[in-house]
Amino acid sequence: MKYKACIFDLDGVIVDTAVYHYKAWKRLANEMGFDFTEHQNEQLKGVSRMASLELILGWGQVTGATEAEKEEMATRKNLWYTDMINQMTPDEILSGAREFVQACRDAGIKTAIGSASKNTPIILAKLQLTQLFDAIVDGNSVSKAKPNPEVFLKGAEALGVSPADCVVFEDAVAGIEAALNAGMKAVGIGTPKMLTEADVVVSGLDKFTLEMLEEL
Ligand code: G6P
Ligand code: MG
Numbered sequence: 001m002k003y004k005a006c007i008f009d010l011d012g013v014i015v016d017t018a019v020y021h022y023k024a025w026k027r028l029a030n031e032m033g034f035d036f037t038e039h040q041n042e043q044l045k046g047v048s049r050m051a052s053l054e055l056i057l058g059w060g061q062v063t064g065a066t067e068a069e070k071e072e073m074a075t076r077k078n079l080w081y082t083d084m085i086n087q088m089t090p091d092e093i094l095s096g097a098r099e100f101v102q103a104c105r106d107a108g109i110k111t112a113i114g115s116a117s118k119n120t121p122i123i124l125a126k127l128q129l130t131q132l133f134d135a136i137v138d139g140n141s142v143s144k145a146k147p148n149p150e151v152f153l154k155g156a157e158a159l160g161v162s163p164a165d166c167v168v169f170e171d172a173v174a175g176i177e178a179a180l181n182a183g184m185k186a187v188g189i190g191t192p193k194m195l196t197e198a199d200v201v202v203s204g205l206d207k208f209t210l211e212m213l214e215e216l
Contacts (some may be wrong), residue, residue: 003185004165008145012045012171013189013205014097015127017030017085017117024081024089025056028073033086034060035069040175046172048116049074049144057161078119084120096206101132103210104191111136112155116145116169135159146174156182169205173197185216 011017022041029036036059053074055063065073066171095132100206103114104111112135120138135158137151144150156163168179171189176198179186188198195201199216202208 001107001109001210001214003109003167004161005110005112005115005156005159006101006213007112007152007166007168007179007184008097009046009168009172009175009189010099010113010117010120010123010146013094014079014101014113014129014171015088015092015094015123017123018045020081021052023084024077024165025052028077029060032060032062034062037062040058046116046146046170046174047141049078049118051145053077053079063076082122085123085126088123088127088135090128093127094128094206095204096208097204098129098132100205100208101129105132107210110159112137112159114151114155115139116142116151146172147177147181148202149178152179153183153212154183156184167216169208170198171195187216 008014022038036056043055050138053070078113093157101111111133115138118139135155137154137158142151142154152168153163156166163183166184167187168184169187169189170176170179176186176195180197186198188195188201189204190201192201209215
């Protein structure tokens, strides 16, 4: 095989958690007396928890919150979010995701998760996917957010492969940038209009094959 490893973003690639993030952030915003749209929520994809909060507070023109207050808000949101995440079942794995990761493994290609989410371990457990990955790098082990390449470079390191031998699967613009900044190929999950920098874009892992990986 041309590539030795595939590194997958979690939210939006393996599972659609954006809807749960949206519900929980919306509840927080509503409690503070404002609202934001699903369209605005698009801008939160791939963005860390605290950076998401900053964007939302900006939309609501909430100023002057202390760091401690912001921490409390993020914790409150995360409790609502994890309540929903805890109800997730393997049915929610996006179409073709499990099959493609398994196909990689069967072909001798290493697999890793590279996600900004601190909830990665619980989500993978609920989806019964933990065993499918040789390495898991998430928001608990990185300090620099995408588009910084740290999460993917750590993934390559954990797998013992060089960045040039890795392909990243990402649904967020910042994630595609992070992959390219790491010196890796980037497969966009979404639309070519949004993910203009990706080497190739497909609507989901059900539309991607090992043959397409070889052609990158
Ligand atoms: C992913 C999602 C973001 C989320 C971030 C942190 O990148 O796309 O929407 O804000 O993870 O998630 P967490 O579970 O740590 O709050
Ligand atoms: Mg994502």
